[in-house]
Amino acid sequence: MILLSSLIPSNFNEEKAKCMADETYNPQFLYHQKIDKKSLDFYGMPEEKTTKLAEKILNKAYFGRNELDLEAMGGDTCSQQQVKNTTLSFLKLHQLEKRFEIVFSSSYISKASINKDTIKFRLPINYRRESLISAIYHEVGTHAIRRINYEKQPWFKKKQQYHFSSYLETEEGLATIHSLLAKSYPLAHKTAMLYLASHLAQTSSFAHTYQKLGKYIQSKERRWLLTFRQKRGLENTSLPGGFTKDILYFGGLIKVFAYLSKHDYNPTTLYFGKMSFEDAEQALAINPKFKPLLPIFYTSSKVKYKQKLINIGKENFLLE
Numbered sequence: 001m002i003l004l005s006s007l008i009p010s011n012f013n014e015e016k017a018k019c020m021a022d023e024t025y026n027p028q029f030l031y032h033q034k035i036d037k038k039s040l041d042f043y044g045m046p047e048e049k050t051t052k053l054a055e056k057i058l059n060k061a062y063f064g065r066n067e068l069d070l071e072a073m074g075g076d077t078c079s080q081q082q083v084k085n086t087t088l089s090f091l092k093l094h095q096l097e098k099r100f101e102i103v104f105s106s107s108y109i110s111k112a113s114i115n116k117d118t119i120k121f122r123l124p125i126n127y128r129r130e131s132l133i134s135a136i137y138h139e140v141g142t143h144a145i146r147r148i149n150y151e152k153q154p155w156f157k158k159k160q161q162y163h164f165s166s167y168l169e170t171e172e173g174l175a176t177i178h179s180l181l182a183k184s185y186p187l188a189h190k191t192a193m194l195y196l197a198s199h200l201a202q203t204s205s206f207a208h209t210y211q212k213l214g215k216y217i218q219s220k221e222r223r224w225l226l227t228f229r230q231k232r233g234l235e236n237t238s239l240p241g242g243f244t245k246d247i248l249y250f251g252g253l254i255k256v257f258a259y260l261s262k263h264d265y266n267p268t269t270l271y272f273g274k275m276s277f278e279d280a281e282q283a284l285a286i287n288p289k290f291k292p293l294l295p296i297f298y299t300s301s302k303v304k305y306k307q308k309l310i311n312i313g314k315e316n317f318l319l320e
Contacts, residue, residue: 173252
């Protein structure tokens with residue numbers, strides 16, 4: 001597995017400036033170490049059928065709207081204190097307030113992230129009410145709770161011994177679905193955008209990918225950073241290729257939704273730990289009496305959870 005830090009080119013700022021001055025320019029990145037194609041393709045490649053679904057969702061989301069319109073649908077903007085208070089309240093509902101520290105810093109790369117004992121938010125805060133709840137459902141309601149249950153399993157840190165498969169696609173797919181629960185307009189357009197951008201990067205140059213994404217993203221800054229996410233790892237970005245990790249979110253959403261739809265929209269077994277849905281039956285067989293911690297957005301009303309997931313499926317063409 002490739003380290004993300006190795007994908008940051010030493011001449012990042014210089015090449016970005018050249019692109020901003022000339023949108024037809026393809027960056028020539030320099031890295032501290034050679035990155036081979038096998039590492040860049042580690043997470044697989046975009047598939048044509050999934051790319052078409054991503055475009056269908058994006059065209060629906062952006063029909064008569066732009067990115068600012070979609071952002072405004074998320075409600076009022078949040079202050080740093082509101083972010084802290086809302087996150088803490090969610091932790092308390094699960095008796096996890098002593099487990100996690102909430103930290104803010106302008107040095108963080110991701111808008112929000114979590115590890116085994118820290119929830120990190122990037123400054124300056126840029127959340128609206130719905131996007132904040134979405135982030136909490138994603139990071140705490142999915143990643144953190146699955147981690148906590150995982151720590152209690154006999155296969156904790158022994159997944160290779162039990163022949164468990166890779167869990168990342170399930171992890172990010174389930175988290176992406178749960179992030180949509182908080183949305184009044186639950187279209188998976190953000191993860192669809194990542195998937196489409198990865199497809200474009202694998203079939204064309206940096207400049208062409210950047211220009212094509214202009215159909216949806218007006219901000220040159222955000223569009224450039226999204227293009228860079230897909231083309232990072234390449235030295236000569238006039239060539240097709242790049243880092244494909246971003247396909248996990250949308251690809252995982254589709255697969256996990258299919259699993260949930262076949263199991264009456266009950267995510268309980270998926271909360272046995274950090275594992276793929278493909279290993280859910282094995283996890284249950286290994287520890288059949290295990291009672292996992294489950295997120296409040298499921299336990300408070302299983303009927304409402306199911307109804308929301310069915311609506312997500314309908315809005316995103318997953319039930320066709």
